[in-house]
Amino acid sequence: MVILIPLTKIAIAIGVLLFVVTYLVYFERKISAWIQDRVGPNRVGPYGLLQSPADVLKLFFKEDIVPLAATKFVHSLAPVISLTIAMSTYAVIPFGPDINLFGQKVKLIVADVDVGILFILAFASIGVYGITLSGWASNNKYSLLGGLRSSAQMISYELSMGISIVGVLIVSESLRIYDIINHQQGWMWNAFIQPIGFITFVVAAFAETNRLPFDLPEAEPELVGGYHTEYSSLKFAMFFLAEYANMIIASLLIVALYLGGWHLPFVETASLSEGWLPLISVGIYLAKVCFLLFVFIWVRWSIPRFRYDQLMNLGWKVMLPLSLVNLAWVSLLVYFFKI
Amino acid sequence: MAVKKRKKDLNFFERIYIVEILKGMMLTLKHLFKPKFTRQYPEEKYVQPPSYRGRPVLVMDNGKERCVACGLCSRVCPALAIQVQAAETEDEKERYPELFEINMLRCIFCGFCEEVCPEEAIVMSKDYELVFTKYEDAIFGKDKLLVPVEQLKDRLEFIRAHR
Numbered sequence: 267m268v269i270l271i272p273l274t275k276i277a278i279a280i281g282v283l284l285f286v287v288t289y290l291v292y293f294e295r296k297i298s299a300w301i302q303d304r305v306g307p308n309r310v311g312p313y314g315l316l317q318s319p320a321d322v323l324k325l326f327f328k329e330d331i332v333p334l335a336a337t338k339f340v341h342s343l344a345p346v347i348s349l350t351i352a353m354s355t356y357a358v359i360p361f362g363p364d365i366n367l368f369g370q371k372v373k374l375i376v377a378d379v380d381v382g383i384l385f386i387l388a389f390a391s392i393g394v395y396g397i398t399l400s401g402w403a404s405n406n407k408y409s410l411l412g413g414l415r416s417s418a419q420m421i422s423y424e425l426s427m428g429i430s431i432v433g434v435l436i437v438s439e440s441l442r443i444y445d446i447i448n449h450q451q452g453w454m455w456n457a458f459i460q461p462i463g464f465i466t467f468v469v470a471a472f473a474e475t476n477r478l479p480f481d482l483p484e485a486e487p488e489l490v491g492g493y494h495t496e497y498s499s500l501k502f503a504m505f506f507l508a509e510y511a512n513m514i515i516a517s518l519l520i521v522a523l524y525l526g527g528w529h530l531p532f533v534e535t536a537s538l539s540e541g542w543l544p545l546i547s548v549g550i551y552l553a554k555v556c557f558l559l560f561v562f563i564w565v566r567w568s569i570p571r572f573r574y575d576q577l578m579n580l581g582w583k584v585m586l587p588l589s590l591v592n593l594a595w596v597s598l599l600v601y602f603f604k605i
Numbered sequence: 606m607a608v609k610k611r612k613k614d615l616n617f618f619e620r621i622y623i624v625e626i627l628k629g630m631m632l633t634l635k636h637l638f639k640p641k642f643t644r645q646y647p648e649e650k651y652v653q654p655p656s657y658r659g660r661p662v663l664v665m666d667n668g669k670e671r672c673v674a675c676g677l678c679s680r681v682c683p684a685l686a687i688q689v690q691a692a693e694t695e696d697e698k699e700r701y702p703e704l705f706e707i708n709m710l711r712c713i714f715c716g717f718c719e720e721v722c723p724e725e726a727i728v729m730s731k732d733y734e735l736v737f738t739k740y741e742d743a744i745f746g747k748d749k750l751l752v753p754v755e756q757l758k759d760r761l762e763f764i765r766a767h768r
Contacts, residue, residue: 297637299641300636300637300638300641301633301636301637302636303639303640303641303642303643304641304642304643305641305643305645564630564633564634565630567633568626568629568630568632568633569626569629569630
């Protein structure tokens, strides 16, 4: 019984993740099509809803091609690293407040770790290995360039991301994501308290997930797909999955750290019965996450890619000072107003 | 045309680009809800104007081809796609094509055959859906080429108007 609950949680978390990723791809294609005045996938199943499952199925049956001169072991290891890292980060992100299920209090989190944020930061930094190693092991100049770019990008943006998070930690005085969310009740969302930190964190999150304004590791026009040029079949699928999983993690994190998690003003003060409030909270949380995922896709199809030097300029000359300014602002706020 | 602004001429708010980014995002958001241009092809077909050049067909008048097998189309065809064999007939026109074949793998839809034809006997139709699985299927004989004149009216009017 003790082991059963975490195992079900893990199974549910991974199942939901895989399901959401397939449909995230579908919605990405749909929204991109709508933005470009097209219709998008609409042939497979009603409204094209079976397109993504069909694509996954197709990837299963594709031939797995490994370049002759590739470092075989690392070439196979890299996608595994990417995916494992992306998935294990889910373990410490809560999906809602505690709910009562069959008379038992269930936490909607796989592992309620005290150092949640630290854990996420650590794992996000390991994630870069997957991309860098895949670029190096493919023995392809484009892949190598993509891998190198991603490592440089990740390092420079992780810094401002970390410093923006410090602002959040100062306010909430805890590394547990539960405490951080519970500290943002009412209008006390971190996005309002520290708007600069919010912006730097969102930009850094886009860079960390290699999404479009910063997708230099992939950069289809110049790098032919970057680090996953030499990958096919399920290994490619793993990279794909990891990329979208990272996107979901980033949205969850932005909501949890800055947009008040499952808190929404007026909902808590409205008298709701004990049974309904947690469910509504989960709904609010997921709605916020969905909106952020939409923003991720929306930005991808609106804003052109940065040039490499612009990326580095932005990272070191703009993002880093801004996050430091935010840190100073939060420190002063806490020192004088004790929020 | 708007005067090109250099980066040094931009003021601070223009230089941080946030306004421009938001403008761009609003533009894409607007397009999200606009009607789409896509034509759902197999269900919803393109309605061609009479100037459309589809596959060339032979005009059939009163159950017979107008063609007198002069062979001009065959001569003018840049892709050498047309083959005509003439024979005699009791009709007023005296000659008719015993064999008329267009190799649709060679045809380039240029419409020269139609242009050169003195009898308005070969015209470009609106048919563009040409699928074959075998080489033999791609050679269209008289059975596939003959089309009643009623179906080709607007094309015939078009070539008369623009000749």
